Amino acid sequence: MPLIRSWVASANDPETAFPLNNLPYGVFSVGDDAPRCGVAIGDMILDMAAVEEAGLVDLGEPALFVMPFWNEVMELGPEAWADLRARLTALLAEGAAGEAELQPMLVPMAEADLHLPFVVAEYTDFYAGRHHATNVGTMFRGAENALPPNWLHIPIGYNGRASSVVVSGTDIRRPWGQLKGPNDDLPRFAPSARFDLELEMGAIVGRASDGPITVTEADDAIFGYVLLNDWSARDIQAWEYQPLGPFQAKATATTISPWIVTKAALEPFRVKAPAREFALLDHLKDAGPMLYDIALEVTLAPEGQAPSTIARTNYREMYYSAAQQLAHHSTAGCPMSVGDLLGSGTISGPEKDQRGSLLELSWGGKEPLTLETGETRSFLADGDTLALSGHAQGDGYRIGFGPCSGTLLPALDDPYAR
DSSP, X not given: OBOOOBSXXXXXXXXXXXXXXXXXXXXXXXXXXXXXXXXEEXXXXXXXXXXXXXXXOOOSSTTOSSSSSSHHHHTTOHHHHHHHHHHHHHHHBTTOTTHHHHGGGEEEGGGOEEEOSSOOOXXXXXXXXXXXXXXXXXXXXXXXXXXXXTTTTSOOEEEOOGGGEEETTOOEEOOEEEEOOTTOSSOEEEEOSSEEOOEEEEEEEOSOEESOOOHHHHHHXXXXXXXXXXXXXXXXXXXXXXXXXXXXXXXXXXXXXSSBEEHHHHGGGEEOOOOOSSOOOGGGSOOSOOEEOOEEEEEEEOTTXXXXXXXXXXXXXXXXXXXXXXXXXXXXXXXXXXXXEEEOOOOOOSSGGGOSSHHHHTTTTTSOEEOTTSOEESSOOTTOEEEEEEEEEOBSOEEEOOOEEEEEEOOOSOTTOO
């Protein structure tokens, strides 16, 4: 599919993240105004509350877009999603009759503050990238036992904290936790010294379900995708994770990008999953190409310095798709809600510079990474800013996600000081 040209000139730039082919959904505010729904187009935001008030978009429900979240739009279902996308495309396309009326409803993105684009109902994080799982397993169990016996048969995951999901640009505080290193006789309470990032994609559930659903039904239920950084305290995790898996190590924060890129915008970029070593059981089998060709990048900027690119990879490296993760999540009867967020798991490629975490890039701290500034990192230092970026490349355009960044602040002197 080629570029769909818009009367918003910046949307026709081949380098913009937000051409008319994209139309991602977010929540914004300007100054003291209340946050409301918006659509990114080029370097502008279309104020959907104003569009709705003018009667230019009508999905059959009143006051959908004055809300500071997209959950109510999601609840209308796929037919309404398609109608909205078609209507916005018609309004913003080159030569559209309503340009003069819509011009005052455009807000420069540079003047806006961006907020969480939806209310996160529940958050589940998966461990579904084979290269990442193999790297981590090799570090801790050796190459012969790198993957757990179940890994090639089901997407492994854990239930995280919806309350700690934050939007890009939110500062992250280094956590305290209970630690016990190999040379410690007893555990101690201290700030995490091995704080890390995880490069992931997040899938947003747009249709509720109450019982098992198929992979095809799960794919139809996904509203869109965001970039996701699952901040991880590796030293807290090492002490706590047996026998029930991650807990406080993953509870500090999860950062997502501010724009929901709809599944519809990503349709031209579908790709097949990697070859299967074992055939999946029928309820998890691929229902066609279920992944996407999305180039991903991670940069790290020490305080006051320029960013260094530390990893480049692609979402197509995943072993399980978001639809398979959602279908598996439902198998035991777990109700899924509108606004559920599913983290893909760390996305790593086969090469060293394609690894999506510092744990892998520094091989557990044994091989420190040298930045372009000359500094080295095994894990994150106070003041570091991590930024994830990603896009799918089309014919003369790209489908981007906007920023997914956060700066690590020092731990509190005493978390229990009152």
